[in-house]
Amino acid sequence: MSEASASELTCEARLDLRHLPDYMDRISDRLRSFEADASQHGQRIDFRFAFGGASFDMERLVMRANATDRDGLARIKDLLATAVEVYAREENPAIVWTGDLAGETRLAQFREMVVTGVRHLTPHMRRIRLAGDDLTRFAKFGGMHIRMLFPTREVPDPLWPMLGGNGLPVWPADDRRPVARVYTIRALDADNGIIDVDFLVHPGESVGSAWAMQAAPGMKVGIMGPVGRPVRPAQWYVMGADETGLPALARLLETLPAQTKGVAFVEIADHAERQEIANATGIELHWLTRDGVPAGEDKLLAEAVRSVAWPKDVSTFGWFAAEAAAAKIVREHWRDTLGLGRDQTLAAAYWRRGSAGLMAG
C-alpha cells in the first residue's frame, strides 16, 4: 500500500466478500474518477489521492486507508465504503473500520448552518447566505457541491446524521430524518465561515425550492460535503448548463485560469434570468432562452452543445449539467458518437422532470 509514515493516520476494514476481484474494476474506475492514481502489485491495488492513500488486498480481503489528517482519512473511508456498498451490494457487505478514528461518531463532512441573508438575484434565483464553523474542508477534495439537509413540515426539528462504524453517515431516527437535496457551493469564504448557495425557485411541490422561497435569517439547515468529482484541468472546455447547473458553471468561469478557452451555453427561462458573471477566462458565454417552453422540454441547450467542434491540438474537457434527458443526449454524443472517455467528459443529470430528489442519495 501507499506507505504510511509514523505521523499518518491509518485504518483498515475486513471485506468478507466472495467476489471482491469481480468488483475491483468498477471500484477502481470510481476511485480514479476522484483523481486517484491506481497501481497493481500482485493481488493488491493501491490508490494515491492528493490527501492520502488506500489499498485493496484481494488475497487477505482487506481494505486500508491512510492520510495525514482527520478530514483526509474520513474522506478516504467514505469513498472506499461507498464504492464497496455500491458495487458489492449483492453480497450485503458489513464494513467495520478498525485503527485510527475508529469509534468516532462526529461526522466530518457535516455542518449545521444558519441563514444570514437572502438576495433575489433574478425573478427565479435566490442567493442564500449560510454561516457556520470550520468550513475549510469545503474547499478541499475538488468537490463543488453539498448535500443540503432540510427541515420540512413533517420533520420541523430534524436530528442530524452521525458517523457509523462503516465510515458512512447514520441517521439517529428515521422519523426525525431531514430531507436531502444537492446544491452547489456558489461561493465559499472559509475564513469568515460563509457559504453562498443559489437556489432556483421552480413550480410544483418541492423541498429545496420551497425552503428557499421562505428562507429567512436565523433558519437552520444542515450541509454535508463537499460532494462531486473534480473537473479535470484542460486548455479548452465546452460547457452547458440550465439554471440548476448555472451556479457551478459560473463558479468554474470565475475560477478557471485566464488563458482557458472554449464555449459555454446557459439555458434560462427568459432574459430576466440573465445574471452578471465575472468570467475570468477566454471561454465565450452564450445565453439561450426557452421563451415559454417549460424547463426540461427544450432541446436547444443539448443541440447547442452537440454542435460544437472539439479542437484537436489542445487538452479538452466537456462539462454539462442540466435536466436528465438533455444530459443523456449530450453524454451519448460525447461518449458514443465522439468516443470520448470519462476523463474528458462529465455530463450530469441535475434534476429529472416529474421526479423528486434526484441524486440526493
Ligand SMILES: Cc1cc2nc3c(=O)[nH]c(=O)nc-3n(C[C@H](O)[C@H](O)[C@H](O)COP(=O)(O)OP(=O)(O)OC[C@H]3O[C@@H](n4cnc5c(N)ncnc54)[C@H](O)[C@@H]3O)c2cc1C
Ligand atoms: C450536483 C448537483 C448540483 C446542483 N446544484 C444546484 C444549485 O446550485 N441550485 C439549484 O437550484 N439546483 C441545483 N441542483 C438541482 C437540484 O438538486 C434539483 O433541482 C432538485 O430537484 C431540487 O429539489 P426540490 O426539492 O426543489 O425539488 P424536488 O422535490 O426534487 O422535485 C419536485 C418537482 O419539481 C421538479 N423540479 C426539480 N427541479 C426542477 C427545475 N430545475 N425546474 C423545474 N422543475 C424542477 C421535479 O421534476 C419534480 O417534479 C443541483 C443538482 C445536482 C445533482
